[in-house]
Amino acid sequence: MVVVDRPPPPDLGGGVIVRNECSHSEPIDTGRMTFPTCDSGADVKIPLVTEIQRFSLQDGPGFRTTVFLKGCPLRCPWCHNPETQKVGKEYYYNRDRCVSCGRCATVCPTGASQLLDGPGASQVLKLDRSKCINCMRCVAVCLTGSRDSVGMEMTLDEILREVLSDEPFYRNSGGGVTISGGDPLFHPAFTLELARKIKERGVHVAIETSCFPKKWATIQPLLKLVDLFIVDLKSLNRKKHEETVGWPLQPILDNIEHLIQAKANIRIHIPVIPGFNDSPMDFEDYIAYLGRHAAQLDGVDILNYHVYGEGKYRSLGRENEYQYFGVEENPPEKVVPLAKGLKLAGITSVTIGGLVGITADRHKSSRDAGTGCIA
Numbered sequence: 001m002v003v004v005d006r007p008p009p010p011d012l013g014g015g016v017i018v019r020n021e022c023s024h025s026e027p028i029d030t031g032r033m034t035f036p037t038c039d040s041g042a043d044v045k046i047p048l049v050t051e052i053q054r055f056s057l058q059d060g061p062g063f064r065t066t067v068f069l070k071g072c073p074l075r076c077p078w079c080h081n082p083e084t085q086k087v088g089k090e091y092y093y094n095r096d097r098c099v100s101c102g103r104c105a106t107v108c109p110t111g112a113s114q115l116l117d118g119p120g121a122s123q124v125l126k127l128d129r130s131k132c133i134n135c136m137r138c139v140a141v142c143l144t145g146s147r148d149s150v151g152m153e154m155t156l157d158e159i160l161r162e163v164l165s166d167e168p169f170y171r172n173s174g175g176g177v178t179i180s181g182g183d184p185l186f187h188p189a190f191t192l193e194l195a196r197k198i199k200e201r202g203v204h205v206a207i208e209t210s211c212f213p214k215k216w217a218t219i220q221p222l223l224k225l226v227d228l229f230i231v232d233l234k235s236l237n238r239k240k241h242e243e244t245v246g247w248p249l250q251p252i253l254d255n256i257e258h259l260i261q262a263k264a265n266i267r268i269h270i271p272v273i274p275g276f277n278d279s280p281m282d283f284e285d286y287i288a289y290l291g292r293h294a295a296q297l298d299g300v301d302i303l304n305y306h307v308y309g310e311g312k313y314r315s316l317g318r319e320n321e322y323q324y325f326g327v328e329e330n331p332p333e334k335v336v337p338l339a340k341g342l343k344l345a346g347i348t349s350v351t352i353g354g355l356v357g358i359t360a361d362r363h364k365s366s367r368d369a370g371t372g373c374i375a
Ligand SMILES: C[S@@+](CC[C@H](N)C(=O)[O-])C[C@H]1O[C@@H](n2cnc3c(N)ncnc32)[C@H](O)[C@@H]1O
Pocket: 072, 078, 079, 080, 081, 180, 181, 182, 183, 208, 209, 210, 231, 232, 269, 270, 271, 272, 303, 304, 305, 306, 307, 308, 309, 356, 357, 358
């Protein structure tokens, strides 16, 4: 075990950081640091953080700070946080900020960034992502913010310092910290440790997860540390779930049952996606299933599909993966029958939420921004 000389900050009790891999953490292709305090006594890798969003009002009770971890095994084709799906570093290329200065082309080792002749005597920057090796050299030299890296390397102490800086707001508003992503259960050992450290300060902890097929043994240790499990239920139709989300539904339902049995505090999120789960039959399935568990649920938040992720797919050069360009958002009244049905089925707290869990949008959808930023 190689011990890295990193003194803990005086007030947080952060540990010595060691470079050693936890035998039970998820295999991830990044994570420069590890620390030695997960339950097994082994060390865990720290995932990249895409953003720490403060004063969030919609991903749990009160004022919250949400930590977005990078890495998710699912690929929901409507996902508004595509930058959190891959575990490794990426970069945005915001074409509307590019002045074709060519600095990136000068340092690019593969020719992915090239200055080409444009109209008249001008030159135009062309980015060919198929040649890109994500070395991030262009990000380092770009002066306009056109290249913008996604994924911060942070130590546990740095994350804690950031999320605990708003402790008074949490206390006064009944808020706390939400661990989201990506998916926090993709990094179970790290999530456990982060939750433990936050809990030690008496701060409310929520996790926002798809509860994707994870062994219950992995989720179970979180019970004593997590005050609220916000579980996303993308469809109750087994075929559609498997075909579209890429994972079977049953293990997710099993985990929800386990959480219920363990008397965990659970809110269910339902993203209502046009053409996927917005038919009367889909609504009936949700109402029947969740109605059966009404007494054990804290509530249900209905998240009407929105298009705020569009611009990010473009800026990441992943527009081919997004199948919802041009798909209109549902009018709010579309989800009212679902909300009413859930209330009638006995769910006491039903909300029609909006931007739950979305990260700050520097990459507004071209529909909103009126720009076409195509890499
Ligand atoms: C980005 S996810 C991160 C946490 C976890 N991976 C999950 O799926 O719950 C946070 C929330 O955003 C919702 N969401 C993702 N894309 C959306 C979209 N285009 N419109 C509305 N809600 C969306 C998800 O359903 C989930 O409730």
